[in-house]
Amino acid sequence: MNIALAGNPNSGKTTLFNGLTGANHYVGNWAGVTVEKREGKIKYKHQFMTVVDLPGTYSLSPYSIEEIVSRNYILGDEVDVVLNIVDATNLERNLFLTMQLIELRKPMVIALNMMDEVEKLGQKIDVKELSALLGVPVIPITAKKKKGFEELLEALMHKGLVGSGVIYSSEVEKRIDQIENELNVQNKRWHAIKLLEGDTEICEKLNRHEDHIHERISVEKYDYISRLLEKTFIKQIKEKQVGYTFTDKVDKVLLNPFLGVPIFLMIMSMVFWMTFTIGGFFLNIIDVFFGEVLSVWVLKGLEALSVQDWLISLIVDGIIGGVGGVLTFVPNIAFLFIGISFLEDSGYMARVAFVMDGWMKKVGLNGKTFIPMILGFGCNVPAIMSTRTLEEEKDRILAIMINPFMSCGARLPVYALFASAFFKGSEALVVISLYFIGIVVALLAALILRKTILKGEQDPFIMELPAYRLPEPRTLLIHVWERVRGYIVKAGTVIFAASIILWVILNFNASGMTDLTSSFGASIGKGVSFIFKPLGFGTWQASLSLLTGVIAKEIVVSNMMIVYGLAETATSEMLSATLSGVFTQLNAYAFMVFVLLYTPCIAVIGVIRRETNSWKWTIFSASYQFAIAWFIAMLIYQVGSLFL
């Protein structure tokens, strides 16, 4: 049995999905965060049900990709029942989608969510009457507390009912009847309404064009909803508008045109402060574990077992060095994601778009485009997928093109390694400067692309501001864990494999085992090192790191660990001692800037290909970023050399 879960953005849809299926799924609080089709399984009373989480949409008109996806999926034969989640604190707007869903004439069940807040507001909803009027089972629930799930599952098992939709004015009804009589398709009434709405997809499909009365249909739908609510929704006299009065008060400050941006910068600084200090505290523990405990024990153990030297080297330098060097940064990544998830789930992310709208306008984009940029601090892959909420195709491509400049969590280990080796005492400043360079380059790139190959009108800024909600710790942790798990899995698979391969190419050449300088790796590095000469790091070690770093940015660190045998050097003094022979402060900084800006990793290239559906853009993205990185790093090194 297949269930399609549909609802407005911010209606608690993802929370319900997680609650029902127990799946680890991404939850957010800004309009349109669910951009992927996600499936989950439920077993209830020996019945298996598959739930498909549809993107959150306000309507089913083919306006955005998400709406088309949702509509086509529901109309398909696969779906047995539509589960429509409705935010009970915002019935009027939410029921608009409900009325459209009912017109599709699929069996439906309505989950009336956030009933706890309705009670808190001192309001009442006559659920029985609402259910009777809509002709569909309506089940009151509180998704975040898993309240009402038993009843909901029971209703789903009985497959719901085909509801009774909007009755329009007699004039409109007459026209619907007229068209219905002339149509020869299934679900005539729905098609007739769509023709009257001037729905491009349906008009083309049926090759029929009516005078559009779209506005009128929308108005009548809302009027119908208003009448429905008069009969079922009781706002109590002593109106305690708890939900929004609080939000409005907070927004007076957070959205203030003068305070908004500084407050946002402060909040972001706090996120990064937490990432580095609290995350750093745990990092040191793990670092000591890998560098002083694990590798020493393993080394002693293997020696005691008189294992061959090459195998010891593979395990200690290759695997522990390569994978450990990356795993050390798990705490930082975790705290970074806790911060970002908190911003999303609390509803603040929509406010970030609001306060950044002015700045984004200057580069030809609207504030909404800034949200994927912030998500990019975590990982560029989900960030690029989240650009689907942008309506204009050109805006979307532009947002995708600039996203990789936002420094993701995987680049953090590189900065941390170099900053602690070369900029002792001012690590924070150095790392902040890199994030800042990333943002500035992204904005400048947007400006230039907007003026050249992606010319276009900027879409006006329209965004729902959801009420602030304290994120549920459980949901937040699922959210963070999913990302951190991804990072660990990557360390255990891609980076594990890459470390072994790296170790091999660094210890062998055509004539067998050899020392580093005459290995395959050295030859490959030497082959491309001329590219990086003007940037100040034309060594084969650095070149090889950067080359392999395209697989995953963390590999730059794994590479350094293996090349310089850093697995056993836990303290930063030893680290800088080892690296200072090859790097100075200046070219170390140029190197970090290059890592920040150059060609994104394979996972990001893949998602760019998927999301732009074009090899041209994919190749463009990879190559223009390389060019920009090369140019800026070169500038830093060459100009810096004049003064230092």
Add this chain to the structure above:
Amino acid sequence: MSLLAVNSGQSVILKDIDWGKKLKKKLQDMGMTPGVRINMIQKPAFGPCVVEVRGTRLALGRGIVSKIFVDLI
């Protein structure tokens, strides 16, 4: 008059939105249909405005706000 002329705390009735079909439709789907009551929640000196429509808060850029025509109640 345009919604841009409305001050914080004032309520108005939506008359028309003077923008392309696609965007107009999106706003209608979000509840901005002719005849609906709009409360101006926050209108800062510059930057986007916050309005209340059908129980939700919407942030609207000034460009679109100036193209939304309303009547005072």
